[in-house]
Amino acid sequence: MMVWSGINPVALQLGPLAIHWYGLMYIAGFFGTWYLVRRQLQTAGLWETRISRDAYEGLFTTLILGVVLGGRIGYVLFYNFSYYLGHPIEILYIWQGGMSFHGGMVGPVIAGWFYCRKHDLPFLGLADRFFTVAxxxxxxxxxxxxxxxxxxxxxxxxxxxxxxxHVGPELRHPSQLYEMALEGIVLFIVMWSLRNKEWPAGARVAIFLIGYAIARIICENFRQPDEQLGFLFGPVTMGMLLSSTMIMAGSLWLRLLFKDKR
Structure with a gap:
């Protein structure tokens, strides 16, 4: 038996200011993404030629806002709408957790599309590189x-x-670590190994959608469904349902991209 580490969610307390580990993890993810996407652009010869530093930094800021807003709105709508309807101020308490990946994916896609259109940037080409390191x-x-x-x-x-x-004395799967391994480490290795493939723009986005969805559905079999939702029907959870739509969307997108390559 192992006991949850009991790490204090607050990494640093500076008077009234509390810096949470959850927020630091987001910062680490954003920094890693910023660096690795720029590295891909430099390797492809697009840095400071097709994509200027200012345009890239503006796009990245836009995507961060899309992730945070989309992730929170997605969680509120898909997972706990009735609660937040009665406690609207708590929608702002993102340091307590409660972010939906599916919303956090749609948010930056929409924000990024508008930014790229406004600044004449190659949306699908950039999306491929961002999803590679997502x-x-x-x-x-x-x-x-x-x-x-x-x-x-x-x-x-x-x-x-x-x-x-807060959940009783029973032993439980550390499903967060399963998801860290499959959705994070394994999927990153797969996506990074495909970064130089000469595929139509948008293909790596589709691969990510399918790969993430498969990993998420596997992990959902070990993760406790959200208390307020439970199982939707039979063994199906909300995460499984939303991920199934990603498999269908990714498969259809791949078929459309490669239909002229046969």
Missing amino acids: PLGLMFGRIGNFINGELWGRVTDVPWGMVFP
């Missing part, structure tokens, strides 16, 4: 979930089962 952000996000002691797994008897606070 698993890195997912990895850090799941570490933040683990530190917060949230999104725990189902009751289990495996030797590495953990006891999490």
